[in-house]
Amino acid sequence: MVAFEHRLRVRFQHTDPAGIVFFANILVYCHEAFEEFMRAGGIPLESLIGKREQVLPIGHAEATFKRPFRAGQLVKVNVSVGRLGDRSFRLVYDLFGENDEHLATAATVHVSVDPATGRSTGIAPQLRALLEKHASPQ
Amino acid sequence: MVAFEHRLRVRFQHTDPAGIVFFANILVYCHEAFEEFMRAGGIPLESLIGKREQVLPIGHAEATFKRPFRAGQLVKVNVSVGRLGDRSFRLVYDLFGENDEHLATAATVHVSVDPATGRSTGIAPQLRALLEKHASPQ
Amino acid sequence: MVAFEHRLRVRFQHTDPAGIVFFANILVYCHEAFEEFMRAGGIPLESLIGKREQVLPIGHAEATFKRPFRAGQLVKVNVSVGRLGDRSFRLVYDLFGENDEHLATAATVHVSVDPATGRSTGIAPQLRALLEKHASPQ
């Protein structure tokens, strides 16, 4: 299993008057890492919208925030696949600061949906292969 | 127990190219309901930042999305208190659409922190009284 | 000429570490007022996307910020029509605080575009009637 790694910088406007990143923005960072995970795997999200074969709405999300994220800080997001089912999968995110402090952990559960019917459908082979490559051996 | 109720409208820019609200924005809606809950209880969040007695960072958040939220839709958010500890509390959110369909459920865990020391501290009496008023009897 | 009026509250997460609203969010407030202007006039934006007759992308925007917008503050946005052309129109926004202080002024220029061709097209009659009703007599 190789976790996918994405790096980003905390923007000024992501932080609130308490000087720390507003919690929902940390889930935005996770989604940004998910986008790059998909792009690096040859399946950019915008291609899914274009082809209309399969969309991947999020059915569940959760996050635990251990330390504050501050403006200007560099963040490393590791993405791995926590569970891979027939029609859904769970991505796990670990977010680290500059000295490798563990800032947060999060997860999103994505359902494979056929946009024509709005119903869940089997994960397409190309996506399944990508997810298997990053599945954690738990 | 009386759940606090907040109503809002899904904005055009909250929705993504798939025509549904981006998942992290639903947690923004929950926070908006939390802000109004605090304001209605006489403790607006901006007063906490001003007085610097106590801040309420979110240590954990989770959400389950049952149905898509669409642009222009009216949403009702019910807020109740799921757990009330010495130094932290859990808020539970239920989000409903126009025909009372259950769109999503979510929760945030807030820690009472002394901004001078950065350490957790007992929930202040006025806030505790407000939270007890909305605690669910579970 | 009757300006359309929309009221909103500055959210905690709209403000930055300096304690004031991030400038681009004030244009978001203007767009929110535009959405309500369209909805009140019987042409909600989401219906334009649905029908695919005409979309109204913004070709130009500008804003002058006179006073800071602070967390928790109530804001009144007045919308009027500054210029009404064949294929485009200019909306003017004036934003006021609780004591009627003038916080900001802004404008957006919308082009009527046929989504099938991507080209500009004449403003549809129902929208033109709505815009004429709110045109300033300049």
Place this chain on the structure above:
Amino acid sequence: MVAFEHRLRVRFQHTDPAGIVFFANILVYCHEAFEEFMRAGGIPLESLIGKREQVLPIGHAEATFKRPFRAGQLVKVNVSVGRLGDRSFRLVYDLFGENDEHLATAATVHVSVDPATGRSTGIAPQLRALLEKHASPQ
């Protein structure tokens, strides 16, 4: 004059149901480029908040959108200094797509403010030197 260059990618959640970037997000991109301009010049914005010597609120912003920004697209933002006054300065942004198509042009006017008094103040020497280095010779 050397324009400062910043590159970014259009995120899925920046786009709206029409499939193009919501206009206010393009000003967010400009601000992101401004943040990197300041960081590269040795004056990261978060240091200004920390030191409380000088803050740089935006008094005016404007943008003209020539072509749509689409999800997944790479964008290059060139930042230059359009006007450098005693207490304020104007930054000019040109945004380009992957084949160097000109997508948008924008500008922000920043006022140098003493956070202790809330009044405008002379631009500090280190910032003035940085701005002069990128001033366009108009």
